[in-house]
Amino acid sequence: MRSLSLAVAAITVASLAGCGVLPEGPPPLPPTFVPVVEVSARPDGLVTSTDGFTNVQRISMRVRGNTCTQFINGSAWVLNENTLITNRHVIEGAQNLEVTSYDGRDYTVTSSVLSTVVDLAMMTVDAEFTEFAVISADGPEIGDQLSIVGYPNGDRLETNTGRYYASVPDTLDNSPDFVYAIAAASRPGSSGSPVANQLGEIVGVLYAGDEGENSYAVKLSSLTVFLEDTSTHKPNPFVCN
Template sequence: MRSRSVAALVAACTLALSGCSLLPDAPGSLPTNFVPAPSVSPGEGPGALSPDGFTAAQRMTVRVRNVGCGFISTGTGFALDAHTLVTNRHVIEDTKKIQVQTYDGRSINATTASTTTVADIAIITTEESLGGTFANVARQDPVESDVVTVVGYPKGGRLSTVSGIVLGESPDPLGSAIGAVLATTATVEPGSSGSPVLDEDGRVVGVVYAKNKSNQSFIVPVSTLKTLLDETSLLVPEAAQC
């Protein structure tokens, strides 16, 4: 496993949501024909997505499989359009091959990937269409006390949702972002990295990338994501390893 970021992780007392030596065990190798099983309901309680909102979120959310040099890790991503999706930088680090698995079980190979040092964000493109539904990106960041819902593939398992409250702005506990990030009470797990964070209307307001020992989650706000999408010079190609 990669060790170059271990000291920073220990000092920050946080867990980036991917497999490494200090984190919960990463899921084992999966067959290439793995079909993610959808969640059976959109969830319950305040802030839960409507059935229509859940269906749209399910169709835009994908499972990202990083086949690296001697390891396999998983994360989550979401489609911006038919050939472009968002995930975390750490989800695709040291990759040899990136596979995207859609809600209906299709496996699609990534053609290019770009990352940034501004935040823990990666943009992946595919030649084959992702199909499904695409993200409705919010205009503004959520604010303290807003209810949000995270949609993703925790621990590489089935698609699931979890809701929480935005606690407010926070310095990036991992030091991977320029500027503040947002902390929430939504409980996330390894494999949730790259999950879209949705407001009550199903709009993307952020991207999950880490949690701390108190089970608070941290998200890259949508304002940062939109800056990256508008300023493509901030993105650099991710070179294949091995």
């Protein structure tokens, strides 16, 4: 679609150039002029702001750090003024954790806790965010389109959209909970990404993908328990043997 638009624009410019004398341009704008940019709706229903990014994209963060043996990268999202959510397997046993926003701002993680039940973790950072997640009151229905917003391979922010097609057992994490199966590709580094419905509300947290075009996310019900029941939290110490 974008290539087609550029091609049409090029043809239009060429035809104008063949018209001979160009009409006189408009007068210069006054120095006090402030442009007004209308908020637009994306085809997937998510509302964008004046900078062209959705709320879910603006609250998505890239995670970096290291364990005793390797560097790690993943994704996370802003829960409130100074708290982020990611996966347990992303940050367990890690130190020197930092998160980076979509527009390149870096924040240092000061503490973190892990879930004892599902693949979730919570990080506290040295920041006061002014924009954070809107968590849905209800989980998705089979057939709903869901968006996964994160940083695959620790690279640029990316949004993938796919259909939620099944609730399946969590065979990777040995959790008693079921997880969402979504027909959308994901890659290493995407773990911890927010999963949003078409209203931009968070309904889950990506934690795994297969070699095909399928991703798996911790369900809203599991996320709610983690957020509300601190007895499911445990410290995340950094220990090297």
